[in-house]
Amino acid sequence: MRRVTPWTGLCAVVALVYAFIFIPIIITASVSFNSINQSKFPPVGFSLRWWNEALTDRWLEPLALSIELAAAAAVVATLLGLPMALVLVRTKFTGRAALEGLVLGPVVLPALVTGIALLQMLQLIGLGSLFGFPALLIGHTIICLPFTVRTIAISLRSMPRRAEDAAANLGASPFRVFLLVTLPLIKSGLFAGGVFAFIQSFTDYSVSLFLAAAGIKPISVTILGFLEFGFTPTLAAVAVITLAVPLMLILVVQRFFRIGDFIYGAQSRG
Amino acid sequence: MMHKMTWRAALMVGLPSVFLLAFFVAPNAFLLTTSLLKSESQVITNQVTLENFSYLLSRPLYQRAIIRSFWIGAVVGVLVVVLSYPLAFYLARTTSRWKGLLIALSLTPLLASVVVRTYGWWVLLNRDGAINDLVHAIAPGIGVLAMLPSSAAIVIGLTHSLLPYGVLTILSALNGINPHLEKASMSLGATRWRTFWNVTLPLSMPGVVGGFLLAFSLSISAYATPAILGGPATSTMATQIYDFLTSLDDWSLGSAMGAILIFSSMALLVVGVVLGARRQAV
Numbered sequence: 001m002r003r004v005t006p007w008t009g010l011c012a013v014v015a016l017v018y019a020f021i022f023i024p025i026i027i028t029a030s031v032s033f034n035s036i037n038q039s040k041f042p043p044v045g046f047s048l049r050w051w052n053e054a055l056t057d058r059w060l061e062p063l064a065l066s067i068e069l070a071a072a073a074a075v076v077a078t079l080l081g082l083p084m085a086l087v088l089v090r091t092k093f094t095g096r097a098a099l100e101g102l103v104l105g106p107v108v109l110p111a112l113v114t115g116i117a118l119l120q121m122l123q124l125i126g127l128g129s130l131f132g133f134p135a136l137l138i139g140h141t142i143i144c145l146p147f148t149v150r151t152i153a154i155s156l157r158s159m160p161r162r163a164e165d166a167a168a169n170l171g172a173s174p175f176r177v178f179l180l181v182t183l184p185l186i187k188s189g190l191f192a193g194g195v196f197a198f199i200q201s202f203t204d205y206s207v208s209l210f211l212a213a214a215g216i217k218p219i220s221v222t223i224l225g226f227l228e229f230g231f232t233p234t235l236a237a238v239a240v241i242t243l244a245v246p247l248m249l250i251l252v253v254q255r256f257f258r259i260g261d262f263i264y265g266a267q268s269r270g
Numbered sequence: 271m272m273h274k275m276t277w278r279a280a281l282m283v284g285l286p287s288v289f290l291l292a293f294f295v296a297p298n299a300f301l302l303t304t305s306l307l308k309s310e311s312q313v314i315t316n317q318v319t320l321e322n323f324s325y326l327l328s329r330p331l332y333q334r335a336i337i338r339s340f341w342i343g344a345v346v347g348v349l350v351v352v353l354s355y356p357l358a359f360y361l362a363r364t365t366s367r368w369k370g371l372l373i374a375l376s377l378t379p380l381l382a383s384v385v386v387r388t389y390g391w392w393v394l395l396n397r398d399g400a401i402n403d404l405v406h407a408i409a410p411g412i413g414v415l416a417m418l419p420s421s422a423a424i425v426i427g428l429t430h431s432l433l434p435y436g437v438l439t440i441l442s443a444l445n446g447i448n449p450h451l452e453k454a455s456m457s458l459g460a461t462r463w464r465t466f467w468n469v470t471l472p473l474s475m476p477g478v479v480g481g482f483l484l485a486f487s488l489s490i491s492a493y494a495t496p497a498i499l500g501g502p503a504t505s506t507m508a509t510q511i512y513d514f515l516t517s518l519d520d521w522s523l524g525s526a527m528g529a530i531l532i533f534s535s536m537a538l539l540v541v542g543v544v545l546g547a548r549r550q551a552v
């Protein structure tokens with residue numbers, strides 16, 4: 001018989017950790033197929049009625065809002081993040097550390113407090129009319145910005161500067177260099193940052209909880225509000241759908257851009 | 271060397287900076303101000319006071335919520351590091367062709383909304399849940415185990431959702447270790463274990479500390495997990511803030527509790543810098 005090597009032991013531990021990661025997700029998915037209106041595991045019988053219910057407007061509308069919001073926040077955060085990253089990576093100036101701190105602030109301070117603080121300020125300065133999509137977009141852009149700036153910064157650092165110098169030497173204007181050389185070279189970073197921002201926004205509830213308005217609630221807040229009626233199989237089906245959205249986005253984008261390369265840099269916060 | 275920012279750079283960072291100042295810095299400054307203002311029958315006055323803080327810090331209910339948050343944060347931090355270290359170590363060293371997929375799978379909880387993350391635990395742990403069904407089938411004499419709501423359930427739920435952060439910080443620390451150091455240790459006669467304890471583990475400590483602090487700070491401000499897997503008896507700073515702002519409509523106390531959360535996060539950041547925790551700068 002073979003001796004158990006440390007590596008086999010490690011593999012066993014790793015298998016247990018993966019089980020810990022996936023068991024609750026698998027349970028949620030299977031609970032949605034219960035034939036009774038109770039979240040039983042293993043499921044009692046088999047039925048698709050909760051999926052039918054999950055695919056009605058009551059759930060699809062907040063889901064669509066969440067997708068629109070996440071897409072808008074990702075685009076705005078990328079547009080604001082690109083010039084920020086360019087300056088932070090390419091130039092030296094006094095106050096650079098302060099600017100870095102400003103950009104990282106939203107991941108350092110709790111998102112929940114950012115949400116409350118925005119709610120309070122908008123009310124105080126009489127911009128209560130912004131609650132709903134505009135306020136949500138502002139709040140989500142804030143929490144997404146650190147992710148886009150960081151990811152774009154990584155791609156700017158790893159791109160060959162010589163390509164830009166060459167283009168400039170050949171007489172291209174700085175703007176043309178940026179448009180025709182820099183942008184294409186960092187497009188993976190732009191898309192990866194956008195994807196991270198989308199996921200950050202899509203899975204957020206801390207900021208949304210306070211900035212949503214009646215009838216304009218992202219899916220996370222809608223689900224949280226529904227929980228007072230208990231965990232029903234319908235919610236399980238909705239939960240699985242919300243997991244599928246970012247998963248599909250990653251699969252699609254990953255086909256065209258290597259977003260995986262940016263994961264350590266962009267997601268490890270703190 | 272001092273450099274003045276060029277006009278072009280200033281123009282480029284102008285818009286994003288103004289955006290952050292207006293919608294991130296200003297609101298938080300407002301909140302800190304409100305936490306220092308006296309409120310009379312839910313109306314905030316202009317009187318500066320530390321009463322809100324002394325009230326929160328002197329009432330057993332709020333004291334317990336604050337202590338519970340930190341306690342949960344510390345336990346979650348330790349569990350996240352303990353569970354994610356072997357996983358990160360495996361992912362850093364494996365030569366499997368599925369490495370990329372395995373890394374992606376370990377990050378799945380990041381893609382899941384908090385309800386996906388907590389729902390499964392609720393199904394397992396509640397009074398009529400899977401574990402109680404199992405207990406009832408095997409040993410009916412035991413009766414119903416009350417596992418929800420509880421701090422332990424909150425800890426399990428948070429550990430599960432924050433595990434990817436531990437994996438990411440530790441994995442990036444492990445990837446940053448010069449492989450020659452381990453080879454040198456082995457060629458000098460150290461066993462694999464000794465090499466791990468004396469070379470690899472110490473060199474990966476910044477990742478461990480970073481992962482712990484990250485899980486800690488995200489735990490103390492988490493709202494949904496304690497709200498779902500906990501109850502009134504297991505309130506935390508975040509659930510208290512929610513109650514202050516919704517059912518109690520008390521902005522002074524809510525802001526003061528929020529300020530305590532802000533200070534805690536800043537303190538954790540400072541601890542991280544002092545301990546040299548792994549932290550990706552822009």
